[in-house]
Each structure stands twice: as structure tokens, then as C-alpha cells.
Amino acid sequence: MPTVLKLSIVEIKLYLREPLGVFFAVLFPAVLLVVLGSAIPAFRDPSADIGGRVPIEFFFPIALALAIATAMLVPLLNTLALYRERGVLRRLATTPASPAALLGAQVAVNLLALLAGCLLAWLAGRLAFGIPLPGNPAGFALALVLGAAAMGALALCLAAVAKSARAAAGIGQVVYFPMLFFAGVWTPGPLMPAAVRRVADFVPLGAASQALQDTWAGGWPRPLHLAVAAASVALFGGLAVRFFRWT
Amino acid sequence: MAIIEVRNLHKRYGDTVAVHDVSFDVERGEIFGLLGPNGAGKTTTVETLEGLRRPDSGAVRVLGLDPQRDRVELRQRVGVQLQEGRLPERIKVWEALDLYASFYRQPADWRQLMADLGLSDKRDAAYGRLSGGQKQRLSVALALVGNPEVAILDELTTGLDPEARREVWHLIRAVRARGVTVVLVTHFMDEAERLCDRLAVLKAGRVVALDTPAALVAAVPARRGERPTLEDAFLSLTQEV
Ligand SMILES: Nc1ncnc2c1ncn2[C@@H]1O[C@H](COP(=O)(O)OP(=O)(O)O)[C@@H](O)[C@H]1O
Numbered sequence: 085m086p087t088v089l090k091l092s093i094v095e096i097k098l099y100l101r102e103p104l105g106v107f108f109a110v111l112f113p114a115v116l117l118v119v120l121g122s123a124i125p126a127f128r129d130p131s132a133d134i135g136g137r138v139p140i141e142f143f144f145p146i147a148l149a150l151a152i153a154t155a156m157l158v159p160l161l162n163t164l165a166l167y168r169e170r171g172v173l174r175r176l177a178t179t180p181a182s183p184a185a186l187l188g189a190q191v192a193v194n195l196l197a198l199l200a201g202c203l204l205a206w207l208a209g210r211l212a213f214g215i216p217l218p219g220n221p222a223g224f225a226l227a228l229v230l231g232a233a234a235m236g237a238l239a240l241c242l243a244a245v246a247k248s249a250r251a252a253a254g255i256g257q258v259v260y261f262p263m264l265f266f267a268g269v270w271t272p273g274p275l276m277p278a279a280v281r282r283v284a285d286f287v288p289l290g291a292a293s294q295a296l297q298d299t300w301a302g303g304w305p306r307p308l309h310l311a312v313a314a315a316s317v318a319l320f321g322g323l324a325v326r327f328f329r330w331t
Numbered sequence: 332m333a334i335i336e337v338r339n340l341h342k343r344y345g346d347t348v349a350v351h352d353v354s355f356d357v358e359r360g361e362i363f364g365l366l367g368p369n370g371a372g373k374t375t376t377v378e379t380l381e382g383l384r385r386p387d388s389g390a391v392r393v394l395g396l397d398p399q400r401d402r403v404e405l406r407q408r409v410g411v412q413l414q415e416g417r418l419p420e421r422i423k424v425w426e427a428l429d430l431y432a433s434f435y436r437q438p439a440d441w442r443q444l445m446a447d448l449g450l451s452d453k454r455d456a457a458y459g460r461l462s463g464g465q466k467q468r469l470s471v472a473l474a475l476v477g478n479p480e481v482a483i484l485d486e487l488t489t490g491l492d493p494e495a496r497r498e499v500w501h502l503i504r505a506v507r508a509r510g511v512t513v514v515l516v517t518h519f520m521d522e523a524e525r526l527c528d529r530l531a532v533l534k535a536g537r538v539v540a541l542d543t544p545a546a547l548v549a550a551v552p553a554r555r556g557e558r559p560t561l562e563d564a565f566l567s568l569t570q571e572v
């Protein structure tokens with residue numbers, strides 16, 4: 085069995101044994117959606133402005149962008165930083181396991197957890213508020229995976245340079261909130277000023293959020309957003325492998 | 332031909348000179364000891380052999396390979412137990428062995444190793460729940476799971492009770508009997524004396540003696556009619572100013 089697969093399987097088991105990681109990636113999106121929908125009546129009451137549909141429907145793709153950022157910037161960054169701090173990476177460094185296999189396994193595990201979390205969020209949204217399927221399911225899946233890969237690569241890049249778990253958490257926060265801003269978490273859809281939206285197109289999570297919203301509405305992701313996500317994977321992933329330190 | 336060659340190795344951390352002009356050879360099939368007080372530079376020396384640290388100057392060859400340039404090949408053939416290396420808290424004993432075995436081209440049978448190290452009844456225990464001695468034994472097992480030609484073991488019996496230490500010694504002899512060359516870092520005199528074919532005694536980053544344990548002891552003048560021990564030899568080598 086290839087090393088990266090074996091490492092992924094072990095990391096999945098470890099992930100499931102760690103309640104905090106399970107919460108952040110798997111349960112968080114569903115909890116967020118249900119709490120928002122329940123707390124703010126305007127979110128779940130059908131609105132005549134949007135053809136009698138529930139506003140939370142439009143928030144769903146943005147909630148998933150938030151889920152991407154949370155799953156990638158919290159557990160992934162934290163696990164790698166702890167592994168470095170505690171000498172787990174140092175131990176691995178004496179074996180033939182490659183950094184790429186280790187990093188790949190981390191992204192794979194967190195991506196799986198994220199996908200499970202998104203599915204759970206959709207089911208919760210369906211049951212609680214009757215939200216529909218994505219308008220363009222294939223495009224939506226593509227936007228989700230590509231967006232997660234872009235954020236995963238960014239997280240690896242940060243984890244590659246963070247010296248301690250505490251530093252990693254700090255850097256994670258500094259990146260997390262601006263990412264959410266550009267994803268439209270506070271200014272969804274038409275509320276986002278045009279200038280901000282222009283910048284958001286070029287920010288990994290902003291592009292992912294736009295692509296999720298476009299495909300949710302039934303369209304295809306715009307080439308610009310796909311290009312930004314792919315370029316983020318290549319750039320940050322490359323930097324992560326290049327600057328990865330075992331100790 | 333020497334399986335490990337260290338020539339004029341120097342390594343400093345900022346103002347601290349950790350290793351100052353260390354040279355020695357390790358022959359194939361021997362158990363070679365590095366003995367010295369804390370801070371003598373033992374860990375730094377072996378970590379340059381493992382490719383974890385880059386020497387400031389000097390030459391290091393392991394199995395004819397350069398630990399920096401040929402790290403991929405070296406890691407297939409050298410097994411390591413780190414003084415400070417850990418596993419994820421929640422990984423189980425069998426999972427760690429199975430995972431590490433998968434890294435190597437020709438791994439040993441990890442179930443057999445687990446039994447040899449008395450860990451079979453801890454098979455499903457999480458690493459974080461093992462006692463110090465059990466962690467140490469797992470660490471030795473992981474160092475051997477790749478069927479290495481060279482095993483570098485740093486403070487392998489620190490934290491073990493006397494009975495467990497003797498079991499590990501027994502295992503090290505068995506490993507050597509299979510043709511594995513062993514480099515043993517220790518600060519225990521009895522361990523060095525019983526296990527090692529040859530010893531380098533380090534003090535403040537320098538090799539102050541290099542010989543068989545018996546020859547090191549024989550070099551110490553007898554005092555008050557007492558037969559000198561390796562401890563006497565060690566003290567006279569590392570304490571004189
Ligand atoms: N990463 C490091 N940074 C700074 N100083 C270090 C580092 N590692 C070791 N040292 C210093 O180098 C010296 C030798 O350390 P070490 O090789 O660990 O010795 P030993 O293993 O014999 O106890 C000590 O003075 C130690 O404090």
C-alpha cells in the first residue's frame with residue numbers, strides 16, 4: 085500500500101479519536117446553519133423578494149465556504165504544529181516517509197471530514213428549512229473540492245513555517261477572519277461592495293465562495309475562480325513542500 | 332572497511348560549541364558506544380549521522396552515503412531511536428508498528444518484534460497511555476522495524492526499570508547477532524561496559540578516549556587496592572581539568 089494511503093488511514097483513525105477535530109469539521113457546518121436559521125427568523129421565513137424562497141438557502145454556499153476555512157485552518161494547522169512541537173515529525177524524519185506523503189495525508193483526512201460535514205449540513209438544512217439540492221451538483225462538488233484544496237494548501241504553507249502550535253493558531257486566526265470577510269460571511273451576495281468583490285475574486289476563499297454560489301444557483305464556476313483556486317493549490321502547495329521543516 | 336566514518340566533525344549552536352573536532356570509525360557488526368555526561372554532544376553527533384543536523388564542518392559517511400545528500404537511501408537502511416521523538420498520543424501500538432513497517436522496502440515482521448519486546452499485550456493500547464518503559468520499547472521496535480543495517484539508539488534504556496533494561500540489552504545483542512551494526516548513546520556505565528565492543532568517551536564536544544571498555548578500565552591506576560571500574564575510568568577522563 086502506498087505510504088500516503090497508509091498514513092491517511094491512520095490519520096483518519098486518529099482524527100475520529102479526537103473530539104475537537106470532529107466537531108470543527110464534521111458537525112460545525114450543520115450546527116452553524118441550524119443555529120443561524122433558528123435564531124434569525126428572517127433567515128428561514130419565505131420572502132416575497134426572492135420568489136417565496138427561504139433566505140437561508142442563499143446563505144448555504146457561504147456557510148460551506150466558512151466550513152472550508154474552519155476545517156482547513158483549525159484542525160489541519162493545529163495537528164501539524166502539534167506534531168512538530170511534540171517531535172512526531174522529527175521521528176518521522178528519520179524514516180523514508182516523505183514530507184509530501186505526510187502533507188498529502190493531512191489534506192486528504194481534512195478534506196474527507198469537510199465533505200462529511202457539508203453533507204451533514206445539507207441534510208440538516210433540508211430537514212430544518214427545506215433547502216434544495218445544488219442547482220448544478222457537479223459544478224458545486226468541483227467548487228467545493230477545489231476550494232478546500234486551495235485552503236488546504238494555504239494551511240500547509242502556514243504550518244510549514246509555524247514554529248509552535250501556539251504560533252500556528254495565531255497565524256491561522258490572522259488568515260481566517262479576512263478569508264471569511266472575502267467569502268462574504270458578513271456581507272453575503274449583493275451586500276458586498278463592488279470593490280471588495282473585485283478583490284475577493286482573487287482571494288482563495290473568496291473565489292471558492294463565488295464558485296459555490298454560482299453553482300448553487302445552477303451555473304458553472306467562472307474560469308477566473310477556478311484559475312485562482314488551482315493557482316493557490318500550486319503556489320501554496322509548492323511553497324509548503326519547499327519550506328517544510330521536520331523540526 | 333568502516334561502516335560509519337566521522338572526520339573532524341564540528342557543530343555549534345550560536346555561541347554553544349556542541350561538537351568540537353570529533354572523529355571515529357564504527358566497524359560493521361560491532362556495538363559502538365558513545366558515552367559522556369549530559370551536554371557532551373552525543374545527541375548532536377548521532378543526529379548528524381542520521382541527517383537530522385547539518386555539520387558546520389567535517390565529513391560524515393554512513394554505509395558509504397552522505398547523510399545530507401543521500402537521505403532517501405540512508406533512511407531505508409538506518410534505524411533510529413531518538414532521544415526526543417514521540418508519536419501521536421492516540422495511535423495504538425500495533426498501528427504505529429504497521430505504519431512504520433509500510434515505509435520500508437523490506438520491513439521486519441512487526442508482530443514478531445512486538446512479541447520480542449514484550450508489547451503483545453499492549454497491542455491495542457494508545458501511545459499516550461503507555462508507561463515510560465513501554466514507550467521506550469516501542470521506540471526500539473520502530474527503530475528495528477525497517478530491518479536496518481545500522482541502528483542508532485539514543486538513550487534507549489533511560490526510564491526503564493532494571494528488568495526491562497536487561498531485556499532491552501538482550502534484544503540489542505540479538506539484533507547484533509543478526510549482523511546489524513549498533514551505535515548506542517548512553518550515560519549508564521554498566522550498559523556501556525556490558526554491551527559495547529568499543530566506546531568513545533565524549534566530554535564537552537571532544538572525544539577524550541576511544542577503546543574497548545576493558546582497555547579503558549585497565550588504563551586507570553588502581554587506588555587503595557580497589558579494582559577500578561568503568562565508572563572510575565569515566566570519571567578520570569571527564570573530570571580532570
Ligand atoms: N537545538 C539546539 N540549540 C541550541 N543548543 C543546543 C541544541 N541542541 C543541543 N544544544 C546544546 O549543545 C550541547 C550538546 O548537546 P547534546 O548534543 O544534546 O548533548 P548530549 O546528548 O551529550 O547530552 C549542549 O550544550 C546543548 O545545550
Ligand SMILES: [Mg+2]
Binds near residue numbers: 373374375414
Ligand atoms: Mg542526548
